[in-house]
Amino acid sequence: MPAPIRILTAVPICDGHDSAINTINLEFIRHGIEVVYLGFHRYVSDIVRAAIQEDVAAIGISSYNGGHIEFFADVVRHLKKLGASDIKVFGGGGGTITHDDAREMKRKGVDQIFFAGTPLTEMVAYVKKHYAKPRKARAKSNVDLTLARQLTEIEDAKGKVKNSKSKNSKRPKVIGFTGPGGAGKTTLIDELVLRFLKQDRQSRVAILSHDPSVVGEGALLGDRATMINSQDDRVFMRSMATRGQAGGLSPATESCLQLLAHSDFDYVIIETVGTGQEAMPFRNQLVDQTVLVMNPDYGARLQLQKIVMLDVADIVVVNKTDLDRAKAALSEIEHRLTQNKRDQQIVATVAKRHRDAGVDELFELITNSKSSVAAVSDRRNRKNRRSETAATSRKKS
Amino acid sequence: MSKLGAVVEAVGKHEQFVRDQVKRARSDEKFARELTERWNKFKSEIPVSKTPTGIPLPRLALPEIDEAGEIARYLFGEGLPGEFPFLNAAYREMYLEPLQHNEQGSFKRSTSARSTSSNGAKKNGARPPEEPTRLFSGLMLAEDTNKRFHFLSAHQRSKRLSTAFDGPTLYGIDSDADGVFGKIGEGGVAVDTVEDMVRLYDGFEVGSPDFSASMTISGPAPIIMAMYIAAAKRRFGNGVVPNLRGTIQADIFKEVQAQNETIFPIEASLRFLLDMIEWTSANMPRWYPVSISGYHIGEAGSTPVQQAAYTLSNGFAYVEMLMARGADVNVFGPRLSFFLDCGLDAEYIALARVSRKIWAIGMRDVFGAGPKAQLFKLHTQTSGRSLVAAEFKNNLTRTAAELMLAYMNATNSCHSNSADEPFTTPSEEWIRLASHAQAILLEESGIFKHTMNMLSGSPGMKAVERAVEKAILDEFREIESLGGVMGAVENRYQRSQIQNAAHRYEEQIYDGTRPIIALNRYRNGSDEMPEVELARTPRSRQQLQVDRLKKFKARNAAKAQKELEKLAAVVETDENCFPALLEAAEVCSLGQISGCLQEVVGRFRPMV
Structure with missing residues (x-):
């Protein structure tokens, strides 16, 4: 087909x-x-x-x-x-x-x-x-044209394309965003992009955003429509349909990501589709840092025990904390993370708010390796790699 | 939770009150006698006019009832025209021709006169009322629109102008910005500076009680309002400000729900709007600083019920927010006005009537508003969406039918669309026909000029009223369950409801269940569009606008910088920023001001 x-x-x-x-x-x-x-x-x-x-x-x-x-x-x-x-x-x-x-x-x-x-x-x-x-x-x-066409080839071959290894020695930091639909992932990413763009004059950001394919195999890839800061030449964004794969990503995501990771970007952001409680989309050490974005309206406290990502996310963002339920949600989630004993970070944001202090804090956590959350031993290797691409060293490029 | 739930309850309580009064009239003889006597006395005092053919007609027709329960149901449930809950009309006489001296009977002037009560200028009852006709216009540059305004209002006693702005102006963008050149003067007039605003209304006495201006703009409305005031001051001095009459649309909620012309984040947009309403309510007592609009909700595809429900709930949300800031409902309440679409669906027979009733009950019983703040003052426009390009002269008939419906709903003012609107900014030939359609209906025909309630109260109209009222209250309950208007907006409830309705409408056209004559039924087979004169803005005019703006900016560069810094500083605080906007409008362009505000509050994030 x-x-x-x-x-x-x-x-x-x-x-x-x-x-x-x-x-x-x-x-x-x-x-x-x-x-x-x-x-x-x-x-x-x-x-x-x-x-x-x-x-x-x-x-x-x-x-x-x-x-x-x-x-x-x-x-x-x-x-x-x-x-x-x-x-x-x-x-x-x-x-x-x-x-x-x-x-x-x-x-x-x-x-x-x-x-x-x-x-x-x-x-x-x-x-x-x-x-x-x-x-x-x-x-x-030009660069973007070539990259875009390569991504098409990978996607249309369902990811079964070998990447030519790039000579590029610089590795971008890859951050994965996941969470239920309507939690505000796209808005949050767009607000982070504004901060990426403002921090220097040349770094580039890639965004790999996912939306579900519908029956009949079409898809409405609508994340760009609500973005304002990411409409910029320094942002390369690609929208992917899941094309029949469950779990929040596309069959070609991993190969596309490899290609982007070898291209000239400082940060690569992946956004999954809105996910359910059991989802754990980022396997195979696909990303350097995982951000779970939640909405305070997740229901009863018991629901938190069922959300698998709460065990593995490096950073848990509780967005929309201007809502009435936010205070309770924050303390419930914090308590849940403490049980994990993994030094995970929790950040409260109101992404829709201009200059939101919570988004500033999240930006710090992502760009500053010192506050990195990778305290667990099996992540040590990646932690080392991350420090190479941290904000301070990037300025040389 | 918002007060919308309380409005639903209040309407229910009012219905119960009416039922109780009916019961009482049927069981309490003294009450029944009082009611009947009042009714008979009132009826006997209704003045009578003679038609040109010589038959006498009462200036207000009332149902032929003599049983006390029915009288109670009418007086409490519908109200006489101009009386709570205003189902029949906001004012006693609306479009009636002024009473001649040789005719009999009289109403006390204080209970009638839409025109004199709204401008408060004359106590003399003989003054002819303002025409309700208000035609929307805007094209090319300010001087071109000005010429059109003079053309349109030449035969009118009162000058009621309605201004359409071009795309860049609606989005707060300057004409010299990259990427908007082709949009300058298209679909409306280009306004960048106070100087454009001076040109736009040149030759009109903007402080006169016979003049009113309406400006259809919402996203940057407070900035445009400031420019309008600045221009009026330049021409007539500071003293003109309290006399300014007119309306600015400024409806942020409907932009976010339907029309998509928002430029600041919702909260910031609302703050600028409320700042403006507070300032104009205090300093421009004859100005309507917001026109709470369902028109664009309807045009975006909503059902008539959704249109009325979202418009009313948006209005109640504004009231709630203003009161939360400490504003007095009896000061700002009378300065709120409404704008609805009128199409061909059956609901439109009573949509505005029911809206007027729900607004009055909500304002009185939930927000404690006095009589003047209970009025749902309505501008209606015939439906642009109902017009089609195929055999476009049929649009004259569509608009005529919609005009009938609009006036049957006792709208306070009305715009009739031009038949050529599906393909162009209206040309003079067709806009003149649109304007004449209203004159034919109101002045030539005897339908609306002799008798109030000429077409009100038919069994069919009552049936529509009941169905529409129930459906509106159901929508209110749904919105309330989502946390009120603001919560529903953030859940994009209204947007998705409107989109679903639009989709259904399109499907109905394609599958033929919604007949559109000459489009999906009785086609003549030719797809060719008619030869009509197109109103397009020549490149040379667009370039002129850019050049003028650049000169303005160069001339005011230093002063503008200072004013923008002052403005930004005020916006950072909680103070009312409208006075700072007024100062900035003297020397800054629209784009400079909106850019300055966006630096502080951010940009609007589109909702899809």
Whole structure:
């Protein structure tokens, strides 16, 4: 069976009309397409960067607020400039895009414009017919383009691809984020990214984010849509669908991670899908540090005994501590961690809050190896490796 | 937990109160006699107007009932127009033509007059009321929109302007920012500075009791409000401020739930909004500093019930937050106004009527508001979503039907959409037809100008009222169970409900269970769109806006820096930051101010 088609959808800058695209996204994923949804009010540069990093076959733009001729043409131009003109552009805007406009947009390199009243099935059929072709090699290729295409190859071969060992001696620190859906993992990561970007001027961060595939094998990869700080050239983000694998990651995660770990990043962050109590997604020493993100609303205290990750996480973040139940949750979780006798850290955050002190503390724990949590002997080797990539030594690169 | 649960209880208690009064009227003879006498006396005093064809009509039609229980049910359950719980109308006479001298009977002026009570300027009952027509407009640069405003209001006694802003303005971004050039002046007017604001309303007496401005903007609303005030002061001096009349949308909750034009985190957005409401309530007694809006919730795809339920609950949440800050409900309460969509679904026959009743009961019984703060003052717009591009002239009929529904709900003001809206900012030809549709309905036809309650109270309308009220209260209970409006918002409850409804609506169109004439039924086979004149902003105009802004910034660079630092310092404290915004608006651009605020409070994280 061929790998799913991947496309990216977005709504242009200064446009919040996301009703049509939400409906269309659902139709796409129901028909086996993987949709990376970038959200509304997005700049051309954000759309093109995301399309390249995600290595999608096409970009679908839903525009209802005017200025579409210019905007669509800009996307095409920008893709070409970066050597990614194999990524196609299509879209629609209900009645706001006239037939004359559409003709002009096509002259400027847009593949197809759908008008009001087009059945959703027609759009799905169009995407399946035109964007399922195998990707061709690119003539001109920069670092992100190459990396993105390599990740596609790994993913489409279900991870059964041997990585060419990179000559890069610098190893990034790999941090794994997991926890139940709705705990605020994506927001937390995006807030950490802001701090990564602010601490110096050149370091790069990679994010490997996961969302579940649905029946029919499509997936809505929507983490980018809620991110604000990670829309930056210094952040390489890749959204992966689980493609049938249970446990929070994709069959290709491990190979993709190896590739990223040998690329030029200072930090690599993995975010699992929202996980259940029994999940333990990071095996085989996949990551250097594990962060479990929890919501204070986990239910009765007894539930804590069943959460496996509480035994193995290096850092437990209790997010949303502005909620009423937070105080009790913090003390219950702290008590549970004490029983483990493993010197695990607990951090209280309100990730949605700008300049949150808890997120600052978490950032310190992640970037400062001295406060590292790896007190247990079997982690000693990794602890040593981590100190090489700690904040102080990174500044030389 | 929020006060929404208390509102549900209060509505239930009120229903019980009405039932008790009905029972009492049927068992207590003295009470029954009093009620009947009051009813008969009131009926006999209703003035009578003559139609142009010569038949006499009462200025208020009442149900033909003479049994005390039924009278009690009507008076307590619905209320006369202008009386609690305001089911029939917020005011006694609404759109009626002024009474001529030779006609008989009279209402005491104090109980009527929507126009005079809202501006308080004239006690003279003979003054013709303001037209409820309020047309939304905004295109290209400020001077272009200004020209359109003069064109639209040329034949109106009162100048009621409604302003649409372009995308960059709605998102608090300057026209000279990277990546927004093509959006300048598209879908609305570009406003970057106080100077644009001066150009926008040039030639209008903004302090006159005959003028009011409405501004449809929410994310950066406090900044735009400050610019409006600064522009008015430049033209007419500081003394004009207390006389300013109008509305700014400023509804953060509905942005987060549906329209997605939010630029600061929710808590910070709310703080700026409440700061502005407190300041304008104290200093601009004729201004409506927030228009609590269901329109965009409806347009994003919600059902009519969801629209009303989310709008009302958002309103109650604002009241609760303002009171928590110590604001007086009887000071800010009368300055709250509402904005609903009116489409073609059956619920719209009574949606606004029921909303008015629930608001009044909640405000009186839960928040202790006096009569003026109990009024649900409503602006309605016909549904943009109901219009389609295919055989677009049908949109005239759709809008006409929606206008009927809107006026049957006794809306206080109304915008009728142009038939060409599915593909462009309305052109003059079609916007003129839209405006005339209202004049035909209100002035030419006899449907609304002779008699209040002309179409109220049919058995069908009552059935819709009951169903809608029950469904709204069920929604309230659901929101309350999620921790009130704020908790529900953070759980993205309203967003997902709206998205589900939108999805269902689309599916109904595609599978034909929701007929849209000429789209999925009775198609003429041609997909070609009509030739209409498109309102698009030429590049040269867009460049002019950028150039003007750059000059403004260069000229004010030093002063702007100082004001922004002052503003940032105030925002760091708990003080009301609106006075600092007013000063910044004199010398800073919109983007400079929103950028400064975002440095302190952060940016809005989109919800999907």
